[in-house]
Amino acid sequence: MDAATVDTVTRQHTTTQVIVADWVVPVVGEPVRHGAVAVVGDRIVAIGDAAEVLHDAREAQGAGGEVLETERQGILTPGLVNAHSHLQYTCMAEVGQGVYEGFEDWSHAFQDLYEQPHDWAASAADGLRIAISTGTTAISDIVTDAEALRVLEDGRVHGIAYWELMSWLTDEWSARGRSETEALLEQAQSRWLGLSPHAPYSLDTDVIRDLGKLAHERGVRRHMHLAESAWEAEYTQNGTGALADQWRDWGFADFQLLRRGGSKLRPVPYAESIGALGPTSHVAHGIYTDAADREILRRTGTVVALCPRSNAVIGLDEAPVADYLREGNAIAVGTDSLSSTPSLDLSGDVAALAAIARRQGYNGDDLHRRLFAAATLGGAVAMGLDTGSHRLGALQPGALADFAVFDHEATTARDVLASLVEGGDGHVTTTIIAGDVRWEAGR
Template sequence: MSVAGEAVVVHSAPLLLPVSRPPIRDGAVAARDGRVLTTGTRRETLAAHPGAEEVRWPGVVVAGLVNAHTHLQFTRMAGVGARVYDTFEEWSDTFDEVYASMDGEDWAASTREGALLALRHGTTAVADVVTDLAALPVPAETGLAGVSYLEILGDDDREWARGGRARLTSTLGRLAAGDVPRGGGPWTARVGIAPHAPYTLDTAVLADLAGLMRAYGLRGHIHLQESAHEREFTVSGTGPLAALIRRIGLDFEILRAGGTGQGPADFLDGLGMLGPHCHVAHGVHLDAGERALLRARGVGVALCPRSNRTLGIDGPPVAALLEEGGMVAVGTDSLASSPSLDLLEDVRLLHALAREQGYRAADLARRLVEAATTGGARALGLAAGPGRIGSLDAGARCDFAVFDVDPGDPGDPDPYRTLIEDGPGQCVATVTGGVHTGLDRLANFTPEVPRGR
């Protein structure tokens, strides 16, 4: 029963996928002050909250999608992600060239365009990786939950000691004090640290960043095993990645020493990087031992299969990760490496990949929808406590997406598969913190791409 004077809104739909409980036909979620009160059938929910306003949605309502790896800042670099590359290194060279040409870009505006596109496709929370501080508060200002990660890359041990570390700790101090550029209003986003990758930072820098995460109580996020040549780089300090790093003028200890003899995951683990406070992106080339290590450390993996295809990379081992009980999440990466920010498109591709890789259990669609919701929430450390995300149960933040698809018959054995197969491109409403984001305004929204880029 609702408390007198407090407005309760009941959102109902032909099919409700709360994720935290089985699908509910003719289901509803009751919310107040941006939090979920109850979920159940429409009839029982309206009876429990007499006088509540009802909003009736079409099709399928699902707990808000969590994009567990993206760089919204690079939305205006969509031209880079509009083609397919032969190798990761070819894409990297193209990205660097275009990025260098965009000196003076309004990265906050680019991030805002990306945030609106994410909302347009049913995403309500993001793990957003940021290189420009002005972009940091933008996702939260648009209504997205999640974590904004400050990306660190390109520091060798000497430069880190000379000033890189001091700049980061100064920035963290400013953020803790609320001194951050923002468009107005309270800024409550969580902040994390994103060391870019094992091959773009010196060894002591990576170890120090791992320590700073723990000292400041911050989430961590790092690219791992995206390129096929990452293992060669950490084991022996050789290969195309080593050549790329030398070509851009970086002189890391791992190159001078001829490698560490360890694969990338073991290398990071030895530096204290891996733990339940951290999740990794891509994981395309994780072997069985590395997957076991991530499970033991409580590290989630954000899979971004469409980005992998753009970069000429094989799909991730999604079947093995699921069968072994790994913590799986889903990301789009940025428009600089992916054709869109529609997370369900990546879920649909993962479904096909898992079948190709031999996953035969009947629970595949359900587990992938869970990966795109609660899996992402777990990876970001936001799956528990008041205001949690990724599910629609009592006390969670009222985040959900509405997909105008046929909810199927009551006897449909797999409504999750219906969402995966028919849902991409069909989001008609997104609600964050109980507030409708007004996607009718965004129906024809496209990001600005400056001329000549």
């Protein structure tokens, strides 16, 4: 190492960035008026009142270090955490602009375009750029084609790339599916990998069971679509209905559920019975759940990523958002992909959830606080990233320095949270990931 390099390394370690904003929203704690965060390297070292944070940073640096102060207009928050997306389908936005009568109808349109040739790596990278420009700093990204597997890591965005498995019959899975999956996970050499058994209806029962074992062996997390189709319950209970017919038509009549006339269980208890739920697993959608289903999700510590705008495009019902809130389920927010939603801006889904909760009669004055927490810390919990050395989702010392700045003006802490939740798409002016400015409006 030459002297110049040593100097650069030393300077990097002794430079404290202090970002001051009109409001700072820690998520764990009340919004701070004229607040600040202090950042060293990729970590938050302090958060609080701007004058105090600046004073302490200068004091701590003494004569040898440097304090770089930047002022941001608006509201500084943790970066948004998208708990369910498929970045590789960014090039399939034309499907997302259609109108559908339900999941099976949409699936046909999706499948027709999916089977055309695509540059999945480029499409995923496009999606990542769009997500960053909306304040998103961590993503639970489901990957169906290996070319898109490293998009988060190569793009230096936090989260987990969940390798998706679907359309496997048990015999074929035992013969080659498991070994191919293991080989692919080895080759990917990514730090942040997970497994996504696609859904209860698109994989044979024993394959889903074995994916649980494989995830356990490798110490990786899982993420599944659950209770998304209105016909899913009829499928898992009796092996009948429109969704079951579709999978029979597609050549999977040998799935155990279809062959044996179902499991007599609704999708959530069925998923539990084959080991697909639990604290190292989270599920997407959770639209068609009853009180007993939601109790299972709570008991097993399974977070639900709600994706309201995707559900609306596909022509599905609204998830029981008010019930999830009242009953105390752990929730997160996802956009899903552009093949089923108008934008990758998570704030649009947060606003949609608020509207649905109110329509369903939720009147709690904690609505804004809880929904903004769902879009940040909730997503971190869903991926197990709320604790440990790479924790994110809330502003606290030791957490990764991932931030979004929103252009809302607010005079009270209450207004701050209301504007973050009700404001909808298009209000992020700056995105910072691991201490680096990755996007600024107008640049």
